[in-house]
Amino acid sequence: MAKTRPPKKCLDSFTIKGINKIVKAGDCVLMRPWDSGKPPYVAKVEKIETDSRNSIRVRIRWYYRPEESKGGRRQFHGAKELFLSDHYDVQSADTIEDKCTVHTFKNYTKLTSVENEDYFCRFEYNYATGGFTPDRVAVSMFLFSFDD
Template sequence: MGKTTQRKHDLEYFTIEKIEQVVRAGDQVLLKSPKPNEPPYVARVDKLESNFKRNGKVEVKARVQWYYKPEDTSQGRKDYHGTKELFLSNHYDTQSVDCILGKCTVHSFRDYVKLGNVGDEEFYCRFEYNAVTEQFTLGDSDWSCICGRLYNPDHSPAAQMMVQCYGCKLRSEINHSICKDHVKMDSTFRRNVKMKHVLP
């Protein structure tokens, strides 16, 4: 019995017909979880390709780069992780486009904190995660306090809000308001304080 041959072609885009949404390489998408009660997965589309088989069938697949949730990493979820926080991983996979539910948006942390209303399909990412070494790399924001904790944008109490000393304009002086109140913000402090890069 002969082998079924395949011809692969890169695609510029494909359309999710049910919602008439066009997906291209570079888009962030929601993918169906194999577990019925589990939220969708989030990934970035790296490449789209069609496989033409000898039997006449055509398969369209997407090579995706996965975003991990904090609880999916070796370190687990911490108190400074927001509910919408994701980590861009180096884990790539190939999925059928039938698993794609629709597009979503993964903002940079700096853009996310400027949003007024956050939609169900909006997330943010400030870390990259190496799924092999289980190491984190801080991305576009190093907003950490002198207490060593990173900023969680979900925390509404005033004590958890981050404030900055605009007089000195040092990024190291972005602190929780409650921590700032316990520190004398003088020139000696500004010279001696150092950022604590707290990774998840």
């Protein structure tokens, strides 16, 4: 007879070790990269679970930086711009370094002070096809397209 795994337990929140910040579903976080020379990855926490060994796992939705996308960084991309992807993953909560804020572009432009943990997003990114939604954006007086 096959062993059955005990069900995972959903958690409302957990505390990041070392900095004592509380993370909840819906929060954006900085994830430790495999290569310490790279900047942290950015993700949105969708769900928090613990297993029978009390290991905390997070279901996340990745943000991509322009240079990580198939089209690469374009002239009109901001330095703190991210793309919300349809790429989901499950990671150990121990890989979370800190919380961050991903603003809408409109709200980001209204910030009086941009901190290290502030980013903005104005596109969704399909990581399998490299497509964007919306597929074009007005920048100043020009209209840029991802097909240009």
